[in-house]
Amino acid sequence: xxxxxxxxxxxxxxxxxxxxxxxxxxxxxxxxxxxxxxxxxxxxxxxxxxxxxxxxxxxxxxxxxxxxxxxxxxxxxxxxxxxxxxxxxxxxxxxxxxxxxxxxxxxxxxxxxxxxxxxxxxxxxxxxxxxxxxxxxxxxxxxxxxxxxxxxxxxxxxxxxxxxxxxxxxxxxxxxxxxxxxxxxxxxxxxxxxxxxxxxxxxxxxxxxxxxxxxxxxxxxxxxxxxxxxxxxxxxxxxxxxxxxxxxxxxxxxxxxxxxxx
Numbered sequence: 001x002x003x004x005x006x007x008x009x010x011x012x013x014x015x016x017x018x019x020x021x022x023x024x025x026x027x028x029x030x031x032x033x034x035x036x037x038x039x040x041x042x043x044x045x046x047x048x049x050x051x052x053x054x055x056x057x058x059x060x061x062x063x064x065x066x067x068x069x070x071x072x073x074x075x076x077x078x079x080x081x082x083x084x085x086x087x088x089x090x091x092x093x094x095x096x097x098x099x100x101x102x103x104x105x106x107x108x109x110x111x112x113x114x115x116x117x118x119x120x121x122x123x124x125x126x127x128x129x130x131x132x133x134x135x136x137x138x139x140x141x142x143x144x145x146x147x148x149x150x151x152x153x154x155x156x157x158x159x160x161x162x163x164x165x166x167x168x169x170x171x172x173x174x175x176x177x178x179x180x181x182x183x184x185x186x187x188x189x190x191x192x193x194x195x196x197x198x199x200x201x202x203x204x205x206x207x208x209x210x211x212x213x214x215x216x217x218x219x220x221x222x223x224x225x226x227x228x229x230x231x232x233x234x235x236x237x238x239x240x241x242x243x244x245x246x247x248x249x250x251x252x253x254x255x256x257x258x259x260x261x262x
Contacts, residue, residue, distance in 0.1 A: 005071040006031070012060045019048055023056045027072070035073045039065055061211045063112070063224045070111040070226065074104065101237065105228045106245050113223050113246075115253070121221050122253035124203050126261065128178035131157035134166050139182040142207075142243035146180070149251055163189065170196035178203045183210065184227070184239050191215045207246065209239060 009024050016024060026046045027034055033042060043050045057065040125131060131150075135143030140161035147159040160166055169179060170193055179197055181190065183206065194215045197204055204219045209227035216222045225246055228237045 004075050005068060006075070009060050015059060019052050020056050020059060022046060023048060023053065031072055031076055034069055035076060039069075063211055066111040067211075067224070067226075070108045074108070074231075098237075101231060102228070102241060105226050105231075105242055108226045109242065109246055109249070112225055117221060117223060118250055118253045119257065121205055121223075121250060122257045124178055124205065124220060125155075125254055126257055128176055128203065130173060130177040131155075131180065132169055132173065132178070133157055133159045133180045133182070134161070135159070135182040136161055136163065138240060139184060139243070141240050142182045142247070143180075145240075145244055146182075146247050146250075149247060150254075153251060153255055155254065166190075167193050169193065169202075170200060173197060173200060173202045175201035178205065180204075181206045181208075182243060183208050183213075184229075186210050186213065194218050207243060209242075 006028055009027060013021070013024065023046055033045060037045060039050055039053055043053050046053075053065045057063075057068040060068065062068040062071070133143040133146050135141070140159070143159040143161065147157050150157050160169075173179065179202060181194075181204065183190070191214060194204055195218055198218045205221045205223075206213065206216070206219050207223050207225065209225055211224060213219075213222060223246070225242050227239055228242055229239045231237055
């Protein structure tokens with residue numbers, strides 16, 4: 001069973017500082033405050049700093065406070081709907097229900113990253129001599145889609161789905177090259193290859209749905225996106241749809257940055 005954000009907070013309580021405990025108690029007692037207030041006003045309401053809220057989110061496993069807020073908002077909204085409109089929910093068609101869930105996750109992408117990050121990745125792409133896009137199994141669909149969409153706007157890249165070829169990249173990629181990794185798993189086999197690539201001066205960017213990748217500090221950029229497949233409201237929701245939407249955002253930035261560079 002997937003943990004709610006409140007269960008996650010409770011499970012981390014043994015590691016909390018006094019400030020963390022103060023934040024946790026307020027969130028658990030008044031979750032609607034998290035939904036209604038921005039970070040600065042919530043910090044003021046609780047009596048802590050913005051930085052304390054950020055540290056708290058990191059401590060419970062989120063990349064940013066906005067990601068925690070999004071999880072709480074989604075959880076509260078879904079459970080209020082279940083409690084207040086059970087019959088209405090039963091009468092809703094899969095067409096309405098599933099498209100609404102996907103729409104909410106696509107909107108949430110903006111809570112997980114920002115255009116400064118997207119533009120930095122676009123600039124890395126445009127400065128690179130060689131671009132390799134890696135994914136395996138399901139995430140290779142995203143790697144291949146990204147390569148296909150890049151080709152449609154006149155940029156070249158290679159999509160790779162073989163672990164041996166991925167490992168071999170460290171033998172011939174170096175300065176001014178870029179490796180982009182799509183992953184939804186905490187795959188420890190990537191560690192040594194990412195370390196070798198960065199040692200060679202190669203840039204590494206990861207698009208993932210894992211909050212704490214062990215090799216994230218070796219990467220130029222790590223973008224953590226919302227993971228729809230773990231939403232309990234639908235058994236067949238696919239993470240690749242979220243990647244596909246993010247790809248379109250990145251393509252737009254690459255195209256615009258390329259135009260600006262002339």
